[in-house]
Amino acid sequence: MTQITLSEISKTYTIKHKPVTALSNINFTVNNSAFLVLTGPSGSGKSTILQLISGIEQPTSGQIIIDGQNITKMTNSELTTFRRKKVGIIFQQFYLEPTLTLRQNIELPAIFFNLSPEERNQRTKELANLMGLSEHLDHLPSQLSGGQIQRAAVARAIYNKPSILIADEPTSNLDHDNIHTVINLFKQIQQTYGTTIIIAAHDQTIANEATQVIKLDAGRIVI
Ligand SMILES: Nc1ncnc2c1ncn2[C@@H]1O[C@H](COP(=O)(O)OP(=O)(O)OP(=O)(O)O)[C@@H](O)[C@H]1O
Ligand SMILES: [Mg+2]
Numbered sequence: 001m002t003q004i005t006l007s008e009i010s011k012t013y014t015i016k017h018k019p020v021t022a023l024s025n026i027n028f029t030v031n032n033s034a035f036l037v038l039t040g041p042s043g044s045g046k047s048t049i050l051q052l053i054s055g056i057e058q059p060t061s062g063q064i065i066i067d068g069q070n071i072t073k074m075t076n077s078e079l080t081t082f083r084r085k086k087v088g089i090i091f092q093q094f095y096l097e098p099t100l101t102l103r104q105n106i107e108l109p110a111i112f113f114n115l116s117p118e119e120r121n122q123r124t125k126e127l128a129n130l131m132g133l134s135e136h137l138d139h140l141p142s143q144l145s146g147g148q149i150q151r152a153a154v155a156r157a158i159y160n161k162p163s164i165l166i167a168d169e170p171t172s173n174l175d176h177d178n179i180h181t182v183i184n185l186f187k188q189i190q191q192t193y194g195t196t197i198i199i200a201a202h203d204q205t206i207a208n209e210a211t212q213v214i215k216l217d218a219g220r221i222v223i
Contacts, residue, residue: 002163002196004030009062022048023219037207038200040216046200055079084112088157090167096141103137109159127155
């Protein structure tokens with residue numbers, strides 16, 4: 001069970017000496033094992049919230065408490081440890097290293113943990129099964145379909161059993177069938193591991209599947 005609370009979060013960027021407010025006074029609590037979808041128009045602050053929860057960016061003011069820890073008070077090295085232990089991130093482009101095989105790509109997060117070769121093999125096998133990738137572990141990304149690449153990116157993000165899985169627009173650029181495949185995969189991960197899933201999406205299809213929806217407009221929560 002993961003508890004995430006954002007209190008009075010504001011984020012202002014400075015562009016050419018001028019302030020740009022990305023978020024103003026954001027308050028919300030993520031429900032336990034939620035499938036949370038952040039929606040709202042372009043520029044409303046969805047990606048910024050994901051970056052703050054994953055500790056990639058720090059807020060200008062306010063607090064983010066995750067399982068009793070105030071991540072806005074952490075040093076960079078504490079944040080890195082927090083991220084490696086607790087958070088899996090899937091970027092929009094499902095980026096895989098082109099020169100590494102599928103197996104090597106999926107196993108990248110294992111660098112941060114002292115897994116024995118047997119443990120690593122076991123975990124890779126389990127995830128390859130879950131994602132339907134067992135036959136493709138020795139292939140390079142260029143030899144995979146778009147759907148297989150997506151599933152590999154999801155496998156890599158959950159490799160270290162994160163309690164929070166974050167995805168930024170994971171269904172943009174996908175066709176109808178692939179949107180449903182990705183949504184079902186997220187639901188399966190949430191139900192199997194109790195992972196808290198936080199997604200930014202324009203797409204209404206994915207918001208319909210959410211257990212919690214937060215709608216943003218111009219950096220504020222709208223109801
Ligand atoms: N690194 C940055 N430097 C300066 N301004 C930024 C930065 N990142 C985001 N912004 C600004 O913050 C606001 C919110 O951006 P954000 O990327 O969070 O929106 P979004 O809801 O994810 O939009 P989209 O749907 O287009 O991805 C925008 O006005 C944007 O220009
Ligand atoms: Mg965005």
